[in-house]
Amino acid sequence: MVAADLPIGDRIRHYRGGRRQDAVAGLISITPDYLSQIERGLKVPSLPILYALAQELGVPIAALLSEQPLAEEGAVDTAEAAVDTAEAAVGRALLGYGPARSAQPVPAAELRERVETAWRTWQTAGDRFTKASVTLPDLVADVEHAARTARSGTEAAERRAVLQAAADLYCLLRSYLRRTGRVDLATLAADRAMRAAEDADDPLRIAVAQWNLGHVLLAAGQAAEAEEFALRAAEQVAAARLPELERTAMGGALQLVAVVAAARRRRWWEARERLTTHAESAARTVPDSSNVGWTVFGPTNLALHAVSIEMEAGETGEALHAADAIDTSHVPSLEREFTFGLEVAACHSQRRDDAAVLLSLLGLEAVAPEDLARNPLARRLVLTVIRRARTMHARQAEQLAQRLGLV
Numbered sequence: 001m002v003a004a005d006l007p008i009g010d011r012i013r014h015y016r017g018g019r020r021q022d023a024v025a026g027l028i029s030i031t032p033d034y035l036s037q038i039e040r041g042l043k044v045p046s047l048p049i050l051y052a053l054a055q056e057l058g059v060p061i062a063a064l065l066s067e068q069p070l071a072e073e074g075a076v077d078t079a080e081a082a083v084d085t086a087e088a089a090v091g092r093a094l095l096g097y098g099p100a101r102s103a104q105p106v107p108a109a110e111l112r113e114r115v116e117t118a119w120r121t122w123q124t125a126g127d128r129f130t131k132a133s134v135t136l137p138d139l140v141a142d143v144e145h146a147a148r149t150a151r152s153g154t155e156a157a158e159r160r161a162v163l164q165a166a167a168d169l170y171c172l173l174r175s176y177l178r179r180t181g182r183v184d185l186a187t188l189a190a191d192r193a194m195r196a197a198e199d200a201d202d203p204l205r206i207a208v209a210q211w212n213l214g215h216v217l218l219a220a221g222q223a224a225e226a227e228e229f230a231l232r233a234a235e236q237v238a239a240a241r242l243p244e245l246e247r248t249a250m251g252g253a254l255q256l257v258a259v260v261a262a263a264r265r266r267r268w269w270e271a272r273e274r275l276t277t278h279a280e281s282a283a284r285t286v287p288d289s290s291n292v293g294w295t296v297f298g299p300t301n302l303a304l305h306a307v308s309i310e311m312e313a314g315e316t317g318e319a320l321h322a323a324d325a326i327d328t329s330h331v332p333s334l335e336r337e338f339t340f341g342l343e344v345a346a347c348h349s350q351r352r353d354d355a356a357v358l359l360s361l362l363g364l365e366a367v368a369p370e371d372l373a374r375n376p377l378a379r380r381l382v383l384t385v386i387r388r389a390r391t392m393h394a395r396q397a398e399q400l401a402q403r404l405g406l407v
Contacts (some may be wrong), residue, residue: 006406008050009039009381011064015057027355028052040387057338060161087133087180093140094173094185094192105146108161114139115169119294123333129370132176143169147196163200167193167209171294174212179374180220190216203240207233214257218264227261230254245285247278249292252282256297256305268313275306288330296333300326304340316347338368342378349381354389357381358397365400373404382406 006014012035016024021039022032030049037043045053054061118135136166143166150162170193177186190212197205210233217226218308234254255278262271279302288298303326310319323344328337344359361381364372372378382404385397 001270007041008045008064009041009407010386012053012057013039013386015063024053024056030201036106057382058197072328080220087182088377089137090133090140090173090176091182091185093137093144094189099374103145105149105162106142108146108158108165111143111162111165111169113147115143115172116163120167121171122175123294123296123335126368128335128368129180129374134255136162136173136176138171139169151199160200160202163196164202164205167196167200167202167205168294170196171208171212174216178216183219184217186219187216192388202244204246204250204293207237207240207242207254208247208295210236211250211293211295214254214261216259219284223261223264227258227265230257230261234258245290248282249286249297252279252302253293253295253297255279255282256302259305263312266313268309271309271327272306274310275302279305289332291332296331296336298330300328300331301321301336304328304331304336307340308343309341311347311350314390316350319347329374334368335371338364338371342375342381345381346377349384352388354393358385358389358393358400361385361400362396365403369403378405379406 021035025032025035028049029052034043038045038049050064051061054064057064114135118132118139121131121135125131138307143162146162147166149157170189173189174186174193177183177189179329190209193212194206194209197209210229214226214233215231217223217229229272231254234251237251237254240247242250255274259271259275259279262268263273283297283299283302286292286298288296288300290298303322307319307323307326310316310322323340326340331337341360341364345357345364348356348360361372361378364378382397382401383406386394386401388394389397
């Protein structure tokens with residue numbers, strides 16, 4: 001079986017298996033160079049050639065065209081037979097499937113401990129998706145039930161504590177749902193985080209919820225709206241009654257949302273200027289270890305964003321030079337470290353240094369295999385090495401693709 005998002009050229013290469021490229025090309029009356037270009041995505045085969053390839057490779061033409069993977073032999077080809085996933089269970093819990101309304105809610109102190117544990121796992125575990133799929137459905141259901149109960153007469157201190165735990169969990173859900181492809185539910189989670197933070201009258205959590213909403217807008221492709229929203233939220237944080245560390249960290253984190261938004265709009269100089277003028281001054285006084293609001297804001301995260309700007313701008317030499325000076329051992333989030341490593345791999349790919357790309361990807365597989373398997377950029381980089389690299393590196397990339405479930 002091949003991955004649903006595998007391009008036609010890579011499907012042809014997969015089904016060709018160990019057969020020589022020139023042999024297959026000769027049997028369908030095309031040149032080996034033309035078949036090579038098809039497999040590398042440089043040419044789109046005509047339907048007659050695609051049909052001939054399918055016949056020669058012994059697969060139905062749908063196997064080369066369809067965006068859906070072929071069903072295993074004996075499998076039932078119906079929607080009803082689809083296996084229910086833990087990710088779907090998280091969505092159902094968020095939409096209200098949970099304990100009966102008459103059930104006794106979980107105390108706020110227990111919810112707080114469970115939410116904090118879930119956050120630590122999400123930011124530090126290489127198998128965080130697997131662990132989240134086990135933990136989150138019940139946790140979401142319990143927090144949803146406790147929050148509903150708290151809004152109808154719970155003692156004031158308990159009510160506020162439940163809503164604070166709910167705000168923190170919804171922010172975690174925003175991150176999880178976005179990375180599992182559910183931007184719609186991530187938007188819902190971010191909105192609920194804001195509502196819970198406002199109901200709790202908690203200035204810090206309101207700022208964190210705004211930061212999460214900014215990231216949802218970025219994920220939805222609304223960079224201009226994200227930038228405007230983040231800058232307005234940063235002004236509100238500056239006037240909020242918060243401890244200095246929290247106010248500075250959240251103001252800086254919101255400035256970074258605006259930095260990313262400017263870069264997404266290809267306004268590189270504005271992104272650089274905002275990074276150095278607004279976010280850098282905040283990062284000087286916020287230690288990496290503080291991790292205020294689980295935003296990972298600090299001097300190292302700021303440096304990682306500087307690399308991101310140069311990578312997206314195509315200034316790969318500058319990006320790699322800046323990356324060499326960064327020590328990620330102080331970053332309290334494995335996810336952020338993974339993103340940095342992936343951007344370094346992307347820079348090497350832009351410079352056509354496939355050996356360095358492969359080395360970076362193998363390093364990322366060792367620390368965060370589930371992130372590597374799920375990340376669209378990572379999957380594209382693996383396929384690029386397979387198409388472009390020398391035989392030895394291409395073979396290693398093919399083995400990596402099999403481990404990631406690409407083929």
